[in-house]
Amino acid sequence: MRISVIGTGYLGATHAACMAELGFEVLGLDVDQAKIDCLSRGELPFHEPGLPELLLKHIASGRLRFTTSYEEVGAWADVHFIGVGTPQKAGDNAADLTYVDAATLSLARHITKDSLIVGKSTVPVGTARRLQQLVIKNKNDGVDVGFAWNPEFLREGFAVKDTLTPDRLVVGVDNPDAEAVLREVYATALAANTPFISTDFETAELVKVAANAFLATKISFINAFSEVTETVGGDIRTLADAIGHDTRIGRRFLNAGVGFGGGCLPKDIRALQARVxxxxxxxxxxxxxxxxxxxxxxxxxVVFLAEDMLGELAGKKIAVLGVAFKPDSDDVRDSPALDVAARLFSAGADVNVFDPEANTNAAKRFPRLNYVNSTVDAARDADLVILLTEWAEFKALAPTDLDDLVRGKRFIDGRNVLDMGVWQDAGWDITALGHRHVGQK
Structure with missing residues (x-):
């Protein structure tokens, strides 16, 4: 079985490399020649742990190639995965389906052998059935082209693991032949007893957005309670631990902090509202x-706390640790960390930013910040340090790492990952989201 992957962004490049790792011959397609050239050299335009090694391994093995030709893909592959982006429309909450529509139409017109098209992009409910009709109307005569929907559930930083050893597989199909093909594609995962859920198109589409809406709600739920504990006192982490022991609730995603961001949760909950x-x-x-x-x-x-600690922000030097929306990623789309850094700058602060992976992407979106190459460079002469992305190296910080660097011993833990007692005992004025700011001991 030969597999093509249409779209070689984050989702597509990951899926292509992982399908090659599972033993398939894979051809990745993108209309961006520069991106194809980059991938063909084994270079990724984004950070994802473990993926560069797979990419290089299977370019070398010959199982993974890249092209810009729909003609080549349509004549070569037996299964075509569509993994193009569905960004939020400018000035609207709805998803922009321009790319997924164009990819599906181009593919349908160039397929010359019996095959299966499988959508993986996150789309509004009803899209799969509409695209199926688009394929039927535009495919070549005498060619049998099936259609299915197979939503992705990738976590940035864990995308390789989530593709090779998923916690569940969901496929939307309308005939047993399409299901049989997907069972063959995912035979390795099924042999490891991965749950396989076969359903209709609409349910498969809704599973992804329902999962993201639930996770977003869980994060905002604990952050709503953090607003209460910031006012009345209390320990938001202990509260989260206590309710997290209830097996009906669970502890994961009950982390009070600066909130969620990235290219999925914000976009998907807005698109869901628009669709309903x-x-x-x-x-x-x-x-x-x-x-x-x-x-x-x-x-x-976070901005309010900075003002509370410093008074006027104008002219003050602030160290921002982390601008990626989450650790183990260089993604700054809708990043709360980058947004906070930009707001501090707009208020007149001199903002030094360090992120282990996301500085370059952040600089493209907000170039006026001062991007530096280490925590030391960020914290030197700072009046305030703010941790906004919970990278491991930031979570491991101790007061002695910064004592001799900063101008003022003030710290905002925007992710609730530090032991405030240790920092307070070392003479720091430290607070975290979900805690009432009481100043130094």
């Missing part, structure tokens, strides 16, 4: 508006 409104169900997902609002308020809170 189109269906006349605007009240059904109205709570997600408050989930989004709570999340954005956490960014305001």
């Amino acid at each position: 409104s189109e269906l006349g169900l605007e009240r059904t997902m109205r709570f997600l508006s408050e989930v989004d609002e709570i999340n954005l308020r956490r960014r305001d809170r």
